[in-house]
Amino acid sequence: MTDRVYLSMDAAARSVGADDIASALSRAGCELVTTGSRGMLWLEPMVEVERDGVRHGFGPLTPDDAAGLAAMDFPDTHAKALGPVEALPWMQAQSRLIFARCGLIDPLDPDMFEAEGGLNGLKTALALQPDAIIDTLTRSGLRGRGGAGFPAGIKLRTAAAQPGPVKYICANADEGDSGTFADRMLMEGDPGQLIAGIIIAGRAIGAETGYIYLRSEYPDAIRIVSKALDIWRAQGWLGENILGSGQRFDIHLRRGAGSYVCGEESAMLESLEGKRGQVRAKPPIPAISGLFGKPTIINNVLTLASMPWILEHGGDAYAARGHDHSTGTQAFQLAGNIAQGGLLELDFGISLKRLVEEFGGGTLSGRPLRAAQLGGPLGAYIRADRLDVAMDYESLAAHGAMLGHGGIVVFDDTVDMAAQAEFAMAFCAEESCGKCTPCRIGAVRGRETLAKIRQGEDVSANLDLVEDLCTLMSDASLCAMGGLTPMPVMSAIREFPEDFKPRAEASAADRVD
Amino acid sequence: MSHHGDGIAEICTHHRDEPSALIEILHDVQARFGHVSDEAAREIAARLNITRADIHGVRSFYHDFTTVPTEPVRIKLCRAEACQAVGSEQLATALEARGIETETVYCLGNCALGPAAMIQQRLIGRASVDSLERARAEALDD
Numbered sequence: 001m002t003d004r005v006y007l008s009m010d011a012a013a014r015s016v017g018a019d020d021i022a023s024a025l026s027r028a029g030c031e032l033v034t035t036g037s038r039g040m041l042w043l044e045p046m047v048e049v050e051r052d053g054v055r056h057g058f059g060p061l062t063p064d065d066a067a068g069l070a071a072m073d074f075p076d077t078h079a080k081a082l083g084p085v086e087a088l089p090w091m092q093a094q095s096r097l098i099f100a101r102c103g104l105i106d107p108l109d110p111d112m113f114e115a116e117g118g119l120n121g122l123k124t125a126l127a128l129q130p131d132a133i134i135d136t137l138t139r140s141g142l143r144g145r146g147g148a149g150f151p152a153g154i155k156l157r158t159a160a161a162q163p164g165p166v167k168y169i170c171a172n173a174d175e176g177d178s179g180t181f182a183d184r185m186l187m188e189g190d191p192g193q194l195i196a197g198i199i200i201a202g203r204a205i206g207a208e209t210g211y212i213y214l215r216s217e218y219p220d221a222i223r224i225v226s227k228a229l230d231i232w233r234a235q236g237w238l239g240e241n242i243l244g245s246g247q248r249f250d251i252h253l254r255r256g257a258g259s260y261v262c263g264e265e266s267a268m269l270e271s272l273e274g275k276r277g278q279v280r281a282k283p284p285i286p287a288i289s290g291l292f293g294k295p296t297i298i299n300n301v302l303t304l305a306s307m308p309w310i311l312e313h314g315g316d317a318y319a320a321r322g323h324d325h326s327t328g329t330q331a332f333q334l335a336g337n338i339a340q341g342g343l344l345e346l347d348f349g350i351s352l353k354r355l356v357e358e359f360g361g362g363t364l365s366g367r368p369l370r371a372a373q374l375g376g377p378l379g380a381y382i383r384a385d386r387l388d389v390a391m392d393y394e395s396l397a398a399h400g401a402m403l404g405h406g407g408i409v410v411f412d413d414t415v416d417m418a419a420q421a422e423f424a425m426a427f428c429a430e431e432s433c434g435k436c437t438p439c440r441i442g443a444v445r446g447r448e449t450l451a452k453i454r455q456g457e458d459v460s461a462n463l464d465l466v467e468d469l470c471t472l473m474s475d476a477s478l479c480a481m482g483g484l485t486p487m488p489v490m491s492a493i494r495e496f497p498e499d500f501k502p503r504a505e506a507s508a509a510d511r512v513d
Numbered sequence: 514m515s516h517h518g519d520g521i522a523e524i525c526t527h528h529r530d531e532p533s534a535l536i537e538i539l540h541d542v543q544a545r546f547g548h549v550s551d552e553a554a555r556e557i558a559a560r561l562n563i564t565r566a567d568i569h570g571v572r573s574f575y576h577d578f579t580t581v582p583t584e585p586v587r588i589k590l591c592r593a594e595a596c597q598a599v600g601s602e603q604l605a606t607a608l609e610a611r612g613i614e615t616e617t618v619y620c621l622g623n624c625a626l627g628p629a630a631m632i633q634q635r636l637i638g639r640a641s642v643d644s645l646e647r648a649r650a651e652a653l654d655d
Contacts, residue, residue: 015623015638041625178593181622216540216577217621219634257536258576260619274535275567276574292533334625336598341625364599373594377619409595409624420594427593427619433574 005070006048006055008103009034010188011220012181016060018045024063028070036189038103039343040090048085049074057082090344090359095321095329097309098302099345102189108227110235113192119237121308122196125203126245128311130160133204137307139315141327146172146263146300147375147404147480149326149393152307155297158287159205162295167207169198170272170291170298173214173221174256174263177376179407182331182343183301187214187221191228195251197304199242200311201297202249210249211291213268215256226253260377260431264479265298267433278433279479300405302331323349326392334360336373336409349395353387356410367412371496373420375404377427378484380491381417400491402484417496421489422450428485439482442473446489459502463493520545521553525560532561535571539578547582576618586652588645589631590615595624604628607642613649 005025009018025032025047037044046059047066058069058080065080076083085091096102105112113119125133138153159167171194175183187194198210214222229251232238240248254272256262262271266280269291290296306328310318319327326348332355334341339361356362356372363369369384380401382389389399396403411420425446432439446469453462470486477483493500524541528534538557542549554568572578590608592601608615615630623629626638630645633652637644 011636012623012626012638015629015636016626044626175622176620178591178620179595179624180620181624184622217618217631220636255537255540257540257578258618259574271536272533274531274533274571276570278574335595336624336627338625377594407595407624409598411598415598420597423594423597431619 004033004050005030005074006033006035006050008037008044008046010037010185011218012041012185013037013044013046014220016044017063020063021045021047021061021066024066025070028067030070033106035105036102036107037185037343038085038091039099039185039345040088040340041342042340043082046082055085057085057088090340090342093359094345095347096345097318097329098193098305098331099186099190099343100309101193102186105190107189107191107224108231110192110231110237113190117312118190118192118196118308119243121310121312122199122237123243124311125200125307126243126247130204130206133200133311134160136315137204137310140310140318141315141322141325142303142306142310142318143326143393144300145302145306145330145405147177147402149403152299152303155287155299156201156204158285159207159295159297162288164294165206166209166292166294167205168291168294168296169201169205169207169210169304170268170296171198171210171212171301171304172263172265172268172298173212173218173301174268175215175218175301175405176260176263177378177405177407179335179373179376179409180333180405181335182333182406184218184221185343186301186305187218188224191225192232193305193308194225194301195228195232195238197307198251199238199247199249200307201299201304203247205295205297207297208248208250210251211272212251212253213256213262213272214253216258217256222253222255229253259433260427261433261479261481264481266479268298269296276433278435279481281478321347323347323390323392324394326394330391330403331406332391333407334410335407337363337365337369337412338410339364348392349390351387352382352389352391352408355391355408356387360410363410363412365412365414367414369410370413370415371411371417371420373409373411373488374407375402376407377424378480378487379404379407380487381420381495382491383495386495400487402487417492417499418450418454421492421500422447422454424485424488424492425450428481432481436476436478436482438473438476439478439485442469442477442482443485445469446473446485450489453500456502459500463500466493516550517546517553517556521556522560525557530560530562532563535561535563535568536575539568539572539575543578547585548579550580584614586633586649588613588615588649589618589621590640591619591621591623591627591629592617593619595620596627596629599627601628604640604642608645611642611646613642613646
């Protein structure tokens with residue numbers, strides 16, 4: 001007899017019909033537990049049924065499948081049966097430290113969270129002195145997961161050393177990079193992991209207030225995190241006297257408003273202060289003078305969410321994973337034209353080729369893979385024959401690429417790389433905050449020049465001009481928006497020169513899209 | 514008498530007339546009145562003790578805020594790289610050919626199930642002309 005039916009109801013699952021599955025199962029009389037996603041997005045909508053303590057998966061389902069399965073008591077012989085979920089190769093391969101409970105628990109059930117060890121890291125931290133927390137995090141080698149990869153321990157130590165009673169923790173949940181959805185998945189599947197991480201960071205530096213800056217494009221995450229904060233306060237896990245420890249900390253949720261550049265930390269601070277999201281010049285760094293001029297730690301959602309695991313298991317256990325100076329795990333997100341898209345949390349160092357071919361199953365269209373863009377709209381394009389690169393900070397930097405927030409966007413052979421280069425400039429022109437000239441004007445000129453190249457106008461002279469412009473933007477922009485836009489542009493030009501040929505030469509090989 | 518009745522005052526009070534909450538206030542005004550009018554901007558400025566220029570600067574910086582009323586049901590279509598890789602540009606052209614207007618957004622966080630769109634906060638994956646027309650009709654019915 002079936003006990004409970006678990007249904008993934010995060011935004012991605014709902015986007016392909018999980019609500020209809022929920023209705024069908026409810027009509028069939030199933031006792032439904034809604035969870036986040038396991039990250040196997042090509043299998044959504046997916047349900048899991050618990051038998052003898054083992055969860056068996058079924059997906060991707062139509063409402064008819066769901067009704068039929070419920071009527072037959074979810075037989076393992078059904079065409080959509082996947083078998084025990086945790087035995088699937090996708091799940092087996094992973095080291096799910098941050099995403100351990102994502103897809104497993106109801107994100108808004110505090111009992112399930114606690115029963116699955118959700119409070120362990122926080123309890124350890126509350127029993128430690130701030131210095132000891134920072135030591136543990138420093139020893140772990142944890143680096144910022146937003147893209148810059150700055151060592152988390154050093155940042156915390158800097159903020160902790162600042163005098164004064166008022167300091168802040170800001171969780172950067174403005175996940176604007178195309179190809180990334182890890183923050184969303186975690187916030188919708190296990191928001192407690194993030195909340196615990198923010199409190200730990202707060203205790204480490206002596207802050208009592210935190211902010212979560214969450215993009216408005218994520219309404220489901222906003223709803224779930226907001227409810228989770230209420231639940232935490234009601235549980236006594238957040239507020240005046242956290243878990244009876246005497247520690248005080250509260251967290252405010254703030255919505256973004258559709259600006260990509262607000263994912264840049266100093267623009268985010270401006271936005272949190274109610275202003276235009278314009279980048280600040282550094283120094284001072286935010287750890288010394290950040291939100292409202294006070295010492296502020298700004299970390300990505302996944303950086304903060306890594307802290308509870310590190311506190312629970314120790315810095316050495318975390319540092320034992322990964323590769324070189326890229327310790328621990330990284331959430332890799334397979335996106336774009338990919339047969340099996342989704343999220344995998346793995347130790348650093350896996351090859352891009354394995355990720356895309358073995359886990360991703362190649363392109364969705366079935367056509368040959370031509371390019372993969374790593375690390376979002378400011379990341380490099382990699383050619384299909386150069387995918388054999390280890391996914392860690394150092395190896396990618398040596399390849400002129402970057403990990404960014406761990407997104408991998410796959411393109412098949414219909415992609416026009418000159419169009420992608422022009423888009424990179426157009427995106428920068430659209431989203432530039434306007435503060436510095438290289439980015440504000442450079443992106444507009446870059447877009448115009450690439451449009452000329454695409455029309456076959458003075459191709460070689462205009463390519464020289466684009467290269468010049470890219471050098472200037474990289475060297476002179478105030479932040480990564482203008483500073484890294486040259487990365488996709490120049491990688492497209494260098495790696496795919498055939499797409500930038502003058503019209504006469506290219507016409508023979510013209511592709512039709 | 515204001516077109517907004519006590520709406521603006523209520524929203525500002527809810528956020529304690531705090532200037533740092535300006536973006537939250539503008540979100541609430543946009544959601545309730547469909548736009549942030551100059552009149553609303555004046556009232557907010559008075560409540561928060563900031564200038565109308567400050568409000569104009571913020572309102573015009575962020576894509577989420579508009580100065581004129583928007584269609585109640587809008588299709589936000591993702592045109593960023595991951596959705597381009599699965600045909601968002603072709604989808605945009607096909608929608609345009611059917612006379613269906615879309616608003617461009619960059620990334621809805623559904624990059625493994627693109628093309629992605631959003632209608633009234635409802636995320637739609639593997640979007641097609643048919644699925645978007647259906648979803649829009651459902652949203653208009655609500």
